[in-house]
Amino acid sequence: MRRKRKRSRYSSGLSFYEDKNTVNTSRIAEALLWVSYTVIALFLAVICFRSFGFRIGVLGGSMEPGIVQGQNVLVNKLAYRMSTPQRGDVVAFYPGGDDKMHPSVKRVVAIPGDSVQILNGVLLVNGIPCSYSDGYSSISEAGLAADMEILEDSQYFVMGDNPEDSEDSRSAGIGTVQDEDIIGSVWLALPADGSRLHRVE
Incomplete structure (x- = not known):
């Protein structure tokens, strides 16, 4: 008669520990994967915020009524990586190219090749009245724009929507803005006293 082989009394225990180790390894892998996804998501969130959520406080009333004094706006810093500012865009830039100065917010009224x-x-602009703002038809101070100027490559002429209370390209302190001094496109105005959240146009 053939004898039955005895099962080791330790075999079931070994199988249990092997299963337990497999489960623990699987859980560790899942945890590491979750941590990796979280880190990537946070990294992308920071990049998006720094690119699209660069916040600037607007000084003065040069962009009223659309953007009021003291209102914060968000700037898209990637807007002009693959394109260039167009007439009518509201942009943020460093006055005089000095990045230590508080950024200024103005509207582009003329682009390279235009006469202003x-x-x-x-x-x-190119001999045609500019209609981005009602204030552009009753300007008391012409400044540098008293004589016709044709903009060269990389030069932009910017003005405030409220030209009577605006220091812009008419002023020798600012003049035409170079494209390398433009931070990005202003796309959102945050809520402020008397002004609601709205898209900047």
Whole structure:
């Protein structure tokens, strides 16, 4: 008669520990994967915030009524990586190219190749009255724009929507803005006294 082989009394215990080790390894792998996803998500969130959520406090009333004094705006710093500012864009830039100065927010009214002049109180771009703001038809101070100027490559002429309370490209302290001094496109105005959250246009 053939004898039955005795099962080791330790075999079931060994199997238990092997299963336990497998479960622990699986849980560790899942935890590491979760941590990796979390780190990547946080990294992408920081990149997005720094790119699209760069916040600037607007000084003065040069962009009223759309953007009021003291209102915070968000700047898209990636807007002009693959393109260039266009007429009508509201941009943030460093006045005089000095990145130690508080950024200024103004509207681009003329781009490279355009002619710009303020004649009889009216802002003319390529000889045509500019209509981005009602204030552009009753400008009391022409400044540097009293004589016609044709913008060279990388030069932009910027003005505030409220030109009577704006230091902009008409002023020798700012002049035309170089493209390397433009931080990005202003796209969102945050809530402030008397002004709600709205997209900047």
